[in-house]
Amino acid sequence: MKAKTFTRTLLAGAALLLAGQAMTADNSKQIEVSDDSFNCLTAMTQVGEYFVDNLLGNLEATVAVAQSATGGTFPPGSVVSLIPSEVMVKHQEGWNPATNDWEFFELNVSAEGTAIGVRGTTEVVNRFGGNCFGCHTLARSEWDLICGTDHGCAPLSISREQIHAIQNGDPRCVRED
Numbered sequence: 001m002k003a004k005t006f007t008r009t010l011l012a013g014a015a016l017l018l019a020g021q022a023m024t025a026d027n028s029k030q031i032e033v034s035d036d037s038f039n040c041l042t043a044m045t046q047v048g049e050y051f052v053d054n055l056l057g058n059l060e061a062t063v064a065v066a067q068s069a070t071g072g073t074f075p076p077g078s079v080v081s082l083i084p085s086e087v088m089v090k091h092q093e094g095w096n097p098a099t100n101d102w103e104f105f106e107l108n109v110s111a112e113g114t115a116i117g118v119r120g121t122t123e124v125v126n127r128f129g130g131n132c133f134g135c136h137t138l139a140r141s142e143w144d145l146i147c148g149t150d151h152g153c154a155p156l157s158i159s160r161e162q163i164h165a166i167q168n169g170d171p172r173c174v175r176e177d
Contacts (some may be wrong), residue, residue: 029092029101031055031077038107038114040173041084048148049163053079055089071142076101080146083163084109084170086126088136088145096121100145102133111171128157 008147045059047066054062056077065072066080074080078090087105095101101135109157114119118124122133136145140152147153156163 005040005143026094029095030103031091033089033103033105033116033119035114035116037089038079038081038087038105038109041081041167041170042173044079044081049160050080050082050146051167052081055079065144066146071140071144073100073144074146083166084172086132088132099133102136102145104136106132109170109172113172130157 010037014174028124033055039053041051044053047063047064050066052066052074054060054077058075058077061075065078067076074090076090076092079087080090083085085107087107088102089105091101091103092103095123096103099121102132103119103121105116106118106124106126108117122131124132126132136147139145139147143151149155158166
């Protein structure tokens with residue numbers, strides 16, 4: 001029975017990967033993202049448990065969707081991060097329909113700054129072994145792939161206390177003692 005479940009999981013993952021790659025077509029709608037695009041979490045705006053920013057300067061619209069009790073579609077340029085090493089960036093509409101135009105990033109963060117480790121659509125796996133898109137695709141459509149405690153995503157494998165400790169330990173943040 002476990003072998004069948006494992007095989008089904010592999011096949012589903014392969015289908016998601018192929019679908020994402022097939023639908024990533026319009027690079028003219030891709031927003032430029034570099035190591036310098038990512039800030040310390042405290043330089044971003046905290047909304048509930050996560051942090052947001054907007055690479056195109058439309059922070060007000062990003063915050064409005066993040067704070068909405070009914071969901072919404074994040075504007076292009078939106079950056080969403082729960083922990084320092086994992087970030088989502090929203091590209092222009094039509095960039096990748098399979099991921100609602102989101103790109104997932106696994107970052108290497110240090111006191112010196114940020115380096116993009118891995119970036120992509122359906123294939124990015126975080127340091128906890130989870131496929132970013134695989135989890136975020138479970139969010140109900142009104143939440144635009146953003147997970148929350150009541151958005152339809154599976155619970156995280158780490159506690160809220162651990163999340164807060166990871167957030168507070170962002171090495172890019174300047175701490176005054």
